[in-house]
Amino acid sequence: MFGLILLACLALSLVCVVYPMYVIRPFRAQGARELAAALVVSRYRGMATVISALVALATLAGYWRMQPRKWRRILAAVGASLVCVFAVLARINVYELMFHPIGHASFAGAAKSKLDGGEKVIAVVINGQARAYPIRGMAYHHIVNDEVGKRAIVATY
């Protein structure tokens, strides 16, 4: 029974980590329903994998008390460790590993900018304040949370 519980925890945590990554990946078409399912899994997997890890550890503790043979103990420990690893992996945003967020954005005055005249920017003017976001950088960072003309905006590309 302990084995079954551990396996169930492992399966649940594996699905939580792998399913969204499988569905939501570049160069693969996403259907509307599978995307919706993958996003629901993504939203709850932080909590689900932590609960799964706690259950796995409690199960391991209970199993060890029964003093089974060494190789069974090791197998159970490996299984529970994997469940814990998945709980950590579930919190990693792989997309921000591929495309690092900009962190603290800094800006230069137009006159001081060393950008070549032919470079392309996305430009906004809000309440009289003008700001430009170079496209080559935006194509990497994808997102910049900013405030322009006292308005909170998100620059996206």
Added chain:
Amino acid sequence: MWTREVDGQRLTFHLAGINNQNFIMRDEETGTYWQQISGLAISGPLKGRQLTLVPSDELTVAIWKSEQPQGTVLNDVPKYVSEYAKRDWDVRMQRTSTVIQFAEHGMKARDLMLGIQAFGASRAFLFDRVLKEKLVKDHVGAEPVLLVAGEDNQSVRVFRDRIPGVDSAPDFYRLTPPKPGALLMDAATGSEWNFQGCAVSGKEQGVCLERVQALKDYWFDWRNYNPTTTVWGK
């Protein structure tokens, strides 16, 4: 470009995935997932909510600096500069496959378009052809629009093809050769107009045309989010 305040709450967005090659973002305050191109919340507590579009231009630095000498520009992050898109990224991107195609109107998936969603209709213009024509007069829905290529022959702006307060059709044409600070003239009033759509001389001096928001996008992505779009010239 979107505002990031919903119901008075300021949201902070993170890259969170991809959906048919348009990216998904998640706000850290509510954990809601939003589609980048539409600004629509697609999963989570704020599902169904819509971010407000912030009008923007895609311009060359040369034009932007000439128009906004007091503006500020985002700095590169030195740690990641080596990973930024290369100067010929748009040429390289043309060779990248897409997962959806929409081979309609004879269009190819990565045809670069200028998409306009306004006046109750969607219409897409082949970007390179607009640049070639330099001035395009067309309609989106029932509204006449003007597509104007900048002097850099890379930037395009779209305006409503009517002068505020003037009943007759403006009948714009390009000044050849262009004058400093003036690209167009209208036959109706004889005024000269700059790339910002404002009259710099003539009867309408100081008047500005109404801007129409346009999006530079690949055909497959534009068509995916604008299923009823028409295509100029097709």
